[in-house]
Amino acid sequence: MPAARTADPDTSHAAARTAHNPTAVQQHVLEVLEYDARTSSRGLTDDEVFRSYTQHARTKGWVVPTPQSLRSRRAELQRAGKVQFSGHYGTTVSGRKSRRWVAVA
Numbered sequence: 001m002p003a004a005r006t007a008d009p010d011t012s013h014a015a016a017r018t019a020h021n022p023t024a025v026q027q028h029v030l031e032v033l034e035y036d037a038r039t040s041s042r043g044l045t046d047d048e049v050f051r052s053y054t055q056h057a058r059t060k061g062w063v064v065p066t067p068q069s070l071r072s073r074r075a076e077l078q079r080a081g082k083v084q085f086s087g088h089y090g091t092t093v094s095g096r097k098s099r100r101w102v103a104v105a
Contacts, residue, residue: 025073028053028062030082033103043086043100046071047093074101 005012032052036044044052050067057064065073077083081104088100 024062025065025069026077028056028060029070029073029077030103032056033083033101037102041086042088042090043102045090045092045098045100046074047098048090049074049101 029049032049033044035056036052046067050070053062053070054064056062074083078085078101083101084104086100086102090098090100092098
């Protein structure tokens with residue numbers, strides 16, 4: 001879990017108590033990608049991971065991190081060999097080309 005240093009102000013300690021657990025978020029990202037694999041074979045862009053994660057969070061009680069944090073967790077999973085580029089592309093909200101990601105079986 002994120003932590004604050006003893007010399008940090010009280011606001012840092014309050015933020016650390018409410019911060020998400022990166023390991024739990026990684027597991028949730030994998031769940032989202034595995035769910036997608038059962039319904040589609042092309043994978044999800046990072047924007048789609050965020051939208052799907054948010055929908056799952058409502059029903060499962062997950063804390064929703066920022067889109068940037070989810071991209072970081074997905075990248076960590078990629079480096080760990082648990083997520084890979086599907087070979088397909090989608091588009092971002094702004095219309096730019098974006099890779100689609102899948103969980104590695």
